[in-house]
Amino acid sequence: MNRRTHGTRERILDVGLDLVQRRGINGMSFQDLSDAVGIRKASVHHHFASKTDMVAALLDRYRTHFGREIRPILGSRKPAAAKLKTYFGLFADTLEQPGNDKGCLCGMLAAELLSLEAENVEQVRGFFRENYRFIEQILNEGRSDASLAFAGDTAAMARLVFSSLEGALLVARCDGGPRSMKATLQSLLGLLSPG
Amino acid sequence: MNRRTHGTRERILDVGLDLVQRRGINGMSFQDLSDAVGIRKASVHHHFASKTDMVAALLDRYRTHFGREIRPILGSRKPAAAKLKTYFGLFADTLEQPGNDKGCLCGMLAAELLSLEAENVEQVRGFFRENYRFIEQILNEGRSDASLAFAGDTAAMARLVFSSLEGALLVARCDGGPRSMKATLQSLLGLLSPG
DNA sequence: GTCTATATAGAGATAGAC
């Protein structure tokens, strides 16, 4: 990270993202941010008055970055099944980061939902819904181009797919690691494949 | 809860289970236990020297109770698909408890895995593995009695099913609630059904 | 924008009386 183009505020968010993905919101503190960034706790508070503010900024940035990752997937001319596989890879990649101990930011926060301010809860829900919509679109494409096959309602299936991704990350992070994660996602793709 | 047959230790565990399922391990304190049970913090420490001890007892009891719930399912003479549906119901029931805000005890702890002592981590893993084995057995039965149909490895599919259950609970607790949870589980049953 | 210093509250845990 270049400190010229990457101000203190951004560096705090980098560290904050890492900490929340590993330890959860109740498992990290401003002192942890302070230690990792190399400035004092009071200086962290200068950038983010409260933990809620920090999490709000974290979620905001996370969702922006996430949007930049999924838009090109939708726009590509691959079959829907291939798009889905690419999308699944984003979740597998999370667990493959050093330590093999990172969860989905929003999955971690969803577990600690009752510790969050209403503002942050809405942001997490927004992320979830964005994902359902994205998956639903791919599922519809997949039925059209015949690269995917399944019975029943597309919206309900989209929720199931997203739930499975979040669950696979939660479970594999605890037991099995990236290998297990990939095998699980492969099984899910199998269930949605024709024939 | 009858206080004659239900000693203080058990009452602490009742409250502890409730608190961890709602708030997570880092979101609850011995003070919370003390308040809810109606004794002082020091008295809670008399029964459980540390938080790790309390969580160990919690997981021990949880797994025992869980075993008593799933054994009769396996022993019944229903088709495998019906057994699976009954098992799924255990997860749906969790979210239907008052408040609609309880998660799976082990799912919550899995999210906060890096805050746990190694002893507790192993207990959570043990619960997960017990579930994979249980599901795998039902999936094998389902292939035999033709009430279930799917391609690929049974062990990997069992992991996927369990991951989906944990994920469905995590996601529906945050967005959608019990109705959404049930619809999601229904979609999963659909994917595993023949025809 | 970062610092020192501090306020205030809560955490986990222990000693020892009853």
Next chain:
DNA sequence: GTCTATCTCTATATAGAC
């Protein structure tokens, strides 16, 4: 088995100097 009292540490957050 429960209590009061206390220890020690850490948490979030703020005031005010540089």
